[in-house]
Amino acid sequence: MEPTRVAARSLVNEDRIDVMQKGNVLSKEQEYRGPIRLRLCLSKH
16 A cells, blocks of 8 residues: 555645545645545645
8 A cells, every 4th residue: 555655645746636534635744544535636726
C-alpha cells in the first residue's frame, strides 16, 4: 500500500487529486494512516 500513498502524495503536491479520509480532505502535510480515498482535485487555484 505504501507505493500507492507515495504516488498519491506526488499527485496531491501537483494539485491534481485530493486525499480524503472519513469524508474530509487531508492537508498536504498530514500523514496518511488507514483507509484513504482519492478524488480529482476540486479546488480552484
